Amino acid sequence: MKLKSKLFFVCLFYILSLSASSQQADSLLRFIESHKSNSSLFLRVNDSVKSSLNPDKLLPLASTMKILVAIEFAKQASHNVIDINQKVSLSDLDKYYLPDTDGGAHSSWINYEKETGKISNDSVSMLDVAKGMMMFSSNANTEFLMDLLGLENINRNYDLMGVKNYTPIYYLASSVCIYKAPKNTSEKKFLKQLNSLSQQQYIDATKLIHQQLKLNPSFKKTVDLSHLSVDAQRMWTERLPASTTRGYARIMSILNNRLIYSERTYEILSKLIETLMQNPNNKKWLIHAGKKGGSTLSLLSEATYATLQNGDKVELAFILDNLKPGEMRQLQQWLNLFEYKILTDPAFRNQLSAIN
Numbered sequence: 001m002k003l004k005s006k007l008f009f010v011c012l013f014y015i016l017s018l019s020a021s022s023q024q025a026d027s028l029l030r031f032i033e034s035h036k037s038n039s040s041l042f043l044r045v046n047d048s049v050k051s052s053l054n055p056d057k058l059l060p061l062a063s064t065m066k067i068l069v070a071i072e073f074a075k076q077a078s079h080n081v082i083d084i085n086q087k088v089s090l091s092d093l094d095k096y097y098l099p100d101t102d103g104g105a106h107s108s109w110i111n112y113e114k115e116t117g118k119i120s121n122d123s124v125s126m127l128d129v130a131k132g133m134m135m136f137s138s139n140a141n142t143e144f145l146m147d148l149l150g151l152e153n154i155n156r157n158y159d160l161m162g163v164k165n166y167t168p169i170y171y172l173a174s175s176v177c178i179y180k181a182p183k184n185t186s187e188k189k190f191l192k193q194l195n196s197l198s199q200q201q202y203i204d205a206t207k208l209i210h211q212q213l214k215l216n217p218s219f220k221k222t223v224d225l226s227h228l229s230v231d232a233q234r235m236w237t238e239r240l241p242a243s244t245t246r247g248y249a250r251i252m253s254i255l256n257n258r259l260i261y262s263e264r265t266y267e268i269l270s271k272l273i274e275t276l277m278q279n280p281n282n283k284k285w286l287i288h289a290g291k292k293g294g295s296t297l298s299l300l301s302e303a304t305y306a307t308l309q310n311g312d313k314v315e316l317a318f319i320l321d322n323l324k325p326g327e328m329r330q331l332q333q334w335l336n337l338f339e340y341k342i343l344t345d346p347a348f349r350n351q352l353s354a355i356n
Contacts, residue, residue, distance in 0.1 A: 025341035025348065028334040031327075032320070033355050041318040042245035043342065043352055044253060051352035055246035058165055059319045063137045063294025064301040065169050065241045067251065067273065069145055070292075071261070072154045073130050074269035078262055082148065084127040091122065093129065095214050097140035098173050100226045109136035127271065134272045134292060139173035143210065146171060158243075161254050166243035170203045174210040175239070177223050178202075179232040191235055202239060230297065230325070237296040248303045248317035255290060256305035256313055285309050285344075293335070298323045300331050306343050314343050 032039045032053070040059055043051040076082045090110065097106050109132040113119050118128055133141040146154065151169060158166050181190040197205070212219040253259075255273070258266050273290035276282055282289070289306035301319045308314070316339065320331065341348045 022337060022341055022345075022348075024334040024337040028331060028338040029348075029351060029355075031331065031334075032318075035320065036355065038322040039318070039320050040245045041352070041355075042249040042316070043349065044249055044315045045349060046313055047253075050349050052246075052356055055249075056165060056244050058167070058242045058244060059321050060237055060240035060242050060296075060299055060301070061248075061294060061319070062237070062240060062296050062299055062301050063142075063172075064248065064292050064303050064317075065243070066133055066137070066142055066294070067248075067292045067303060068154050068157050068169055069142060069149065070130060070134055070269060070272045071157050071255075071265075072149045073145060074265045074272065075157075075261060076149060076153075077126075077268050078264035082126060084125065084130075084268065086126045087120070087123040088126055088129050088144070089123050090119070093140050093144055095217070096143040096173070098176065098213070098220060098223070098225065100224075100228075101173050101176050102137065102139045105136045106132075106138040106140045109138045109141070112136070127268075130272050131275070135275055137294070143171050143173055143213075147214070158247075161251055161260060163243060163247040163250060165247055167199065167241055168203065169241045171206045171210040172240065174213060175202075175206040176225055176228070176236060177209045178205055179228060179236050180223055180225060181232075187229060187232065191231060195235065233297045237299050240296075240299075245317040245319060249315045252303050252305035252315035252317060253313075256288075256307055256315055289343075291339075295328060295332070297325070297328065300328060300335075302335065302339070304339055308343065316342055 032041065036053060040054040040057045041051055042053075042055045043049070073082070077084045093106075110119075113124055113128060113132075118124055124132075129141050130145060132138040133145060146169075155168050178194060179191075181187045194202075254261075255266075255269070261269075270277075270288065270290070273292060274288055276289060276291070277286065285308060287307040287309060289304070291302065291304040293300070293302040295301070299319065299321050300323065301317075303317045305315045306313070323331070342352070
């Protein structure tokens with residue numbers, strides 16, 4: 001990856017460790033305690049709110065919003081609108097791929113498909129495309145699926161699930177191209193002009209770029225995003241699709257309790273969002289669990305749900321915004337143990353309650 005300041009959505013897929021130290025979890029908790037104004041967290045355990053920090057603050061989601069794309073994918077597949085076994089050409093997916101915008105996620109996914117023997121005649125199944133979106137956080141796969149499913153259909157799930165506060169989901173990778181200032185143009189002036197765009201003007205601009213990517217093979221060659229400035233990346237982050245941790249904890253609760261959607265929808269959705277259950281060790285203490293996270297240079301987001309073998313039901317959503325350079329890597333190292341401790345340690349949950 002050429003971009004020194006990472007501009008991408010990190011796939012935070014993990015296998016929970018039962019033996020790791022809790023020090024990392026405590027470190028992330030202390031970070032939130034000392035950065036309350038830029039943090040939002042909502043934790044529910046057995047239908048009781050355990051922690052609520054800035055739960056209604058509208059904040060960017062990064063790749064966490066791909067949960068909504070996955071839900072719509074499972075819905076349409078369960079109603080036979082799309083066929084999860086249909087083959088998709090890798091060349092069709094490549095139309096949506098923009099170098100230097102995903103931290104190598106798309107390439108990693110393709111390598112995984114090769115290693116597991118899932119590529120046949122340069123094609124993969126529709127289900128594997130969706131898995132690439134969730135497990136590896138491929139933005140190319142995401143934009144392909146957005147086209148297939150329809151943005152309006154995807155966004156409609158917010159209202160269906162009773163999420164009140166959100167901004168519309170749109171084409172994420174395509175939006176990065178907006179921030180490449182024209183030659184001989186002051187970036188400061190250019191970013192000021194972008195900042196003045198209304199939300200609808202901004203979304204319309206992303207749609208135009210998206211169409212160029214899809215229909216004009218030479219377009220991406222004209223866009224070099226490898227040296228996008230930190231200021232541009234931060235502004236791009238703040239205009240990403242947004243919602244609240246209360247809203248995403250609600251979504252997690254619906255998925256955890258298998259509400260609203262059909263049994264067949266959850267059967268398909270679990271293949272996308274509950275991949276950590278493929279580890280036999282996790283089945284010893286979890287009935288089911290799912291998650292999706294995302295990050296940019298200055299933001300870390302996460303949404304998780306789990307039903308434990310002891311009967312506990314846990315739903316968590318948090319967003320850390322306005323991060324300084326260098327903080328992201330440390331936070332990502334702490335993240336897995338932080339979530340694990342929330343799921344398994346009631347005393348740690350009580351510590352979270354104290355930061356309200």
